Amino acid sequence: MSQNNCLLTGGSGFIGQALVPALLQRGMKITILSRSPKTTEGLFDGAVTAIADLKQLTSNDHFECVINLAGFGIADKRWSESVKQTIRDSRIETTAALIDYFKRAETKPDTFISGSAIGVYGLRDDQPLDETAGGDDSFSSQLCQEWESEAQQAEALGIRTSYLRTGVVLGKNGGALSKMLPPFKFGLGGPMGSGQQWMSWIHRDDIVGIILHVMDNKSIQGAVNGTAPTPVTNKAFSQALGKVLNRPAFLPLPSFVVKLLMGKMGEELLLSGQRVIPQKALQTQYAFRYPDLPSALKEIL
Incomplete structure (x- = not known):
């Protein structure tokens, strides 16, 4: 592999904490953009270099690969106007700063993988969605479209660019599952709203x-769905989680309660869904380690 130097944003996040060891295992030299450089370096036992500002990089610094995962958690807080602005700024401003760095870098990166999310497809019903599907005017869709549009400027600089449209990421010690587990462990879990949302x-x-896989396959560019090949309904997810935990999972959380507690955020992220198919990953022969939900939940729990 030629990609020896990697620049990463969002390195201390839920995905970043699993990605960094995988990159180190490949013998890569990693620089992480971080609000707390010393803490980030400590998180990886000093095996990475962390910087607080991209302006610390000179035009001579060269990274074969740049991976942009930075962003304030979209489901962390109820969406007030100020929270929505924070969510937007944390994504767009970091991406814009990376584009500025690319413009002044004497040697451009070969590959730019910029974060996005399946929220780009908007509030959808039952139709399967591959990377060619469009969006709508919901907040999450508009946010992702703007985020991808900012990253797209890298293409004009001759950099192979991919937009990683991530789904609900499941893993140990964090992510979406850590928020779902408490009620399920007490036998109080169940579907949200109708449970028919994907x-x-x-x-x-x-x-x-x-x-x-995207780093290694030079033919892959543009949107890439970061989801398993077997999406499920919210009801099926609840049943699978209850089964693995050996707990009942039939207590529904009514739509009006979700809307009351979480407002528009609950409406868009929890009561609506997208049935996303990772077409590009499948077409380019990516082999999923956990293609179905029961095997994924068993490994985690």
């Missing part, structure tokens, strides 16, 4: 696997 999930090992 959940496009992926095991954390597979989202890392897809990132490495």
Whole structure:
């Protein structure tokens, strides 16, 4: 592999913490953009270099690969106007700063993998969605479209660019599952709203696997769905989780309660869904370690 130097944003996040060891295993030299450089370096036992600002990089610094995973958690807080602005700024401003760096770098990166999310497809019903599907005017769709549009400027600089449209990432010690587990462990879990909305999930090992797959396959560019090939309904997800935990999972959380507690965020992220198919990953022969939900949940729990 020629990709020896990697620049990473969002390295201390849920995906980043699994990605960094995988990159180190390949013998790569990693620089991480971080608000707390010393803490980030400590997180990986000093095996990475962390910087607080991209302006610390000179035009002579060269990275074969740049991976952009930075962003304030979209489901961390109820969406007030200020929270929505923070979510937007954390994505767009970091991406814009990377583009500025690319413009002044004497040697451009070979590969730019920029984060996005399946929220780009908007509030959808039952139709299967591959990378060619469009979006709508919901907040999450508009956010992702703007995020990808900012990253797209790298293409004009001759950099192979991919937009990683991540689904619900499942893994140990964090992510979406850590928020779902408490009620299920007490036998109080169940579907949200009708339970018929689709959940496009992926095991954390597979989202890392897809990132490495995109790095290695020079033919892959543009949108890439970071989801498992078997999306499930929210009701089926609840039943599978209850089964693995050996707990009942039939207590529904009514739509009006979700809307009352979480407002528009709950409406878009929990009561609506997307049935996403990872067409590009499948077409380019990515081998999923956890293609179905029961095997993924068993490994995690």
